[in-house]
Amino acid sequence: MTSAGGSDARDRDEEGRARNARPRDGLGRPLPYGAEGVPRQPEGIVRRPEETVAQAQELLDAGKPFHAHEVFEDAWKSGPQEERVLWRGLAQLAVGLTHAARGNAVGGARLLRRGAGALGQWETAQGEDRPYGIDLAGLTRWARELAARVESGGRPVDAPAEAPRLRS
Structure with a gap:
């Protein structure tokens, strides 16, 4: 969107890509400019799979699933093609x-x-149920049970209390 003066009013990064610079809360919701937010995860970080899982688990345990999603998204975008369904499924969870x-x-x-469907798809295609120690069966069960509870209760869940264990 360009303003009447010809300048772009959107926040931009150093490469000129549109980025929302507003601070965010622990669940990734935008806060007003000037408010103190939770530091964002840096984007585009290439991590070893074990580092991805460990960092995502720390963020989930801290009640920051939005930030864990960004860690999984980095793995999804930078990892090998054959693992993209796995990381995308974890990001969706x-x-x-x-x-x-x-x-x-x-x-x-x-x-x-x-996300549960993607993990099942990956497990079927790869014939592996514990990649990098990740408990795919346990995560799939957790996701389906939480989905049913969320739909029946309609109230927000407590993110750190509901955080899954990626490895059992």
Whole structure:
């Protein structure tokens, strides 16, 4: 969007890409400019899979599933093609928990189920149920159970209390 003076009014990064510079809370919701927010995850970080899982678990345990989703998204975008479904599924679980914690029952349940489906798809295609020690069966069960509870209760969930264990 360009203002009447010809300058772009949107926040931009150093490469000129549109970025929202507003601070965010622990669930990734934008706060007013000038408010103190939670530091954002740097984007585009290439991590070893074990580092991805460990960092995402720390963020989930701290009640920051939106930030964990960003860590998984980095792995999804930078990892090998054959692992993209795995990392995308994990990112969907984290953002599903984010929506459920924000009170968006429909979106939360939908993303939790979509993530569970992706993990099942990856497990079937790869024939592996514990990549990098990740408990795919346990995560799939957790996601489906939480989706059902979110839909039936309609109240926001407590993100740190509901955080899954990525490895059992």
